[in-house]
Amino acid sequence: MTIIQALRFHAQHDVRVEDVELPSCGKDDVRVKIAYCGICGSDNPYTGVELPVVMGHEISGTIVEVGSNIEELKVGQNVAINPSMDDRHHGKEDCSVCQSGRRNLCKSWACYGLSAHGGGFADEIVVKPFSCIPVPEGVSLKVAALAEPLAVASHMIRISGFSDGHDVVILGAGPIGLALLLLLRAKGAGKVIVSEVTDSRSRQAEKFGADLVINPLAKIPDGAGSGNSVVDAAHNIMGDGADIAFDAMGIQSTMDTALLVVKPGGVVFNVAIHEKPLLINPNSFSFKEVKLMGGICYTNEDFDDVLGILATGNLAAEDMITSVVPLEEVVQGGFLELINNKAKHVKILIQPSQSVDL
Numbered sequence: 377m378t379i380i381q382a383l384r385f386h387a388q389h390d391v392r393v394e395d396v397e398l399p400s401c402g403k404d405d406v407r408v409k410i411a412y413c414g415i416c417g418s419d420n421p422y423t424g425v426e427l428p429v430v431m432g433h434e435i436s437g438t439i440v441e442v443g444s445n446i447e448e449l450k451v452g453q454n455v456a457i458n459p460s461m462d463d464r465h466h467g468k469e470d471c472s473v474c475q476s477g478r479r480n481l482c483k484s485w486a487c488y489g490l491s492a493h494g495g496g497f498a499d500e501i502v503v504k505p506f507s508c509i510p511v512p513e514g515v516s517l518k519v520a521a522l523a524e525p526l527a528v529a530s531h532m533i534r535i536s537g538f539s540d541g542h543d544v545v546i547l548g549a550g551p552i553g554l555a556l557l558l559l560l561r562a563k564g565a566g567k568v569i570v571s572e573v574t575d576s577r578s579r580q581a582e583k584f585g586a587d588l589v590i591n592p593l594a595k596i597p598d599g600a601g602s603g604n605s606v607v608d609a610a611h612n613i614m615g616d617g618a619d620i621a622f623d624a625m626g627i628q629s630t631m632d633t634a635l636l637v638v639k640p641g642g643v644v645f646n647v648a649i650h651e652k653p654l655l656i657n658p659n660s661f662s663f664k665e666v667k668l669m670g671g672i673c674y675t676n677e678d679f680d681d682v683l684g685i686l687a688t689g690n691l692a693a694e695d696m697i698t699s700v701v702p703l704e705e706v707v708q709g710g711f712l713e714l715i716n717n718k719a720k721h722v723k724i725l726i727q728p729s730q731s732v733d734l
C-alpha cells in the first residue's frame with residue numbers, strides 16, 4: 377500500500393492536504409509521479425461526488441509504473457494527462473457518441489480531480505493509458521501542465537471552423553481567453569481584438585499578441601461611434617466584423633457584443649460556463665445568418681495539437697505561469713491568492729514536494 381500526500385476537498389471551505397492511500401497500479405493502469413498541476417477556476421468548491429475527492433486536473437508528470445498489459449507507454453516517459461473520462465475508463469463498450477469521436481460528450485463522462493478518484497494536487501496518480509499524452513522532446517513538464525487549459529482553447533478553435541487568416545474578437549482575457557489568443561496567433565489568425573476590463577489582464581493580452589485591447593467600459597465621447605467601443609473597433613479594423621467572436625466571459629454584455637461584432641455568416645462561440653441564462657434575441661443571429669455555438673473540454677487530438685505546437689517553440693505558453701506553489705501551500709498560495717489577487721494571475725501551478733523537472 378502506497379500513501380501519498382494529496383489535497384482533498386471535503387466540503388465548501390474545507391480542503392486539506394493529507395495522507396491518502398494510492399490505488400494499486402493494475403495490469404491495465406499507469407502510475408504517474410506528478411510534476412505540476414495547474415489550478416483552474418472550477419477547482420473552487422465543487423459538490424456532487426462522493427467526498428472527499430482529490431482535486432486538480434491540469435496535470436503533467438513522469439510514468440513510474442506501467443501495468444503488464446500496456447505496451448505503448450514506458451517507465452520514465454513524461455506525459456500530460458487528459459483528465460476526461462469516458463466509457464473506456466469505466467470498462468464499458470464505446471457509446472455512439474464516443475464512436476463518433478466526441479469522447480468529451482460521452483454519457484459516462486467524468487473527470488479526474490473533479491468527479492473521479494485521483495487528482496493532480498497529489499504526489500502520484502493512477503490512470504488509464506489512454507489518459508496519457510506523451511510530452512514531446514523539448515517541452516518541459518512545467519509547460520506540459522498548461523496542455524489542459526490550452527487543449528480547451530484548441531478544441532474550441534477546431535470546432536469553431538477557424539482557418540488561417542480569420543479575424544477574431546475575444547471577449548474576456550482570463551486564462552481561457554488568453555489561451556485562445558496564444559493559440560490563434562500560433563495558428564495564423566488575421567487580426568485579433570481582445571475586450572477586457574482589468575488593467576493587468578489587458579496588459580497580458582497585449583503581451584500575448586492582441587492587435588488591439590479595448591476596455592469596453594471606457595467612456596466614449598458623446599455622439600461618437602455606435603456607443604460600443606469593441607463593435608466600432610471591429611468594424612474599423614475588420615471591415616464587416618469578426619469571422620469568429622469567442623465569448624470567454626459569459627455575461628449578458630459580452631454575449632450582446634459578440635453578436636454585434638460578428639460579420640454576416642460568421643460564428644459566435646460560447647466558451648464560458650454560465651451561472652444563469654442570458655437573454656438572446658434570435659433576430660440577432662437570424663438577420664446576419666450567424667452560427668451560435670459552444671464547446672466543452674477536449675479530446676486527445678486537442679492535447680496532441682497543443683503539445684505539437686509547443687514543441688515547435690512558436691507558443692510562448694510559459695508566460696501564462698504566474699506562480700509555482702508547493703502542495704503544502706496550496707490553500708494560501710493557490711486558492712486564497714486567486715481569490716484575493718485574481719486579475720494578477722493567469723495560471724498558478726502546484727508542485728508536489730518531491731517532484732523534479734526532468
Ligand SMILES: [Zn+2]
Nearest residue numbers: 463471474482
Ligand atoms: Zn461514450
